Amino acid sequence: MAHKDHRVTLRPLTAGDEHEFLALVAASAELHRPWMSLPDTPxxxxxxxxxxxxxxxxxxxxxxxxxxxxxxxxxxxSIIRGRFQSASLGYAAFASSAGRGYMSEGLDLVVRHAFEQLRLHRLEAQIQSENHASIRLVRRAGFRNEGCSPDLLFIDGAWRDHERWAITNAMAGIVPAEPHPTLPER
Incomplete structure (x- = not known):
């Protein structure tokens, strides 16, 4: 999935990505700690x-x-259908490309995909308040801060407080012509 104005494209993670992915995770360990951990062994x-x-x-x-x-x-x-039509986002830049705007462009593509193809209504991102780069990323994408949840996620060996950021399809200006078939009529 690509957009002509973007320097990036999206593609699904596959088993064939193992070597490059693990090398990027190893090279990015300091960037990711303590915010998240990615798989680091085959x-x-x-x-x-x-x-x-x-x-x-x-x-x-x-x-x-x-x-x-x-x-x-x-x-x-955690894509949830029915009356919720929502999902949670998790993301990470790799050190070799961090700070160049690639993740902003990638997030734009994922938001479009989630609202156009998946026909979701809402996306959420849970972010530790000290993770300023992540907060800047979602803020640039139009997410709004909806508050803080104490002890929300188990990260780096402890339950951590997280700010909750969210965007709806209406906020993004991407309301599908037809709702997802699992959305009730009323």
């Missing part, structure tokens, strides 16, 4: 790929259009 990577093969999760690699190199990843987690 068995953990294979389990990670398997997780995203189901219907309620998607993992998108943000790849540079000029070289095809992986710049980061954005996951659409």
């Amino acid at each position: 068995p953990k990577f294979r389990a990670y790929v398997t997780r995203y093969e189901g219907p309620d999760e998607e993992s998108h690699l943000v790849c540079r259009r000029d070289t095809g190199a992986i710049a980061g990843l954005i996951n659409i987690n």
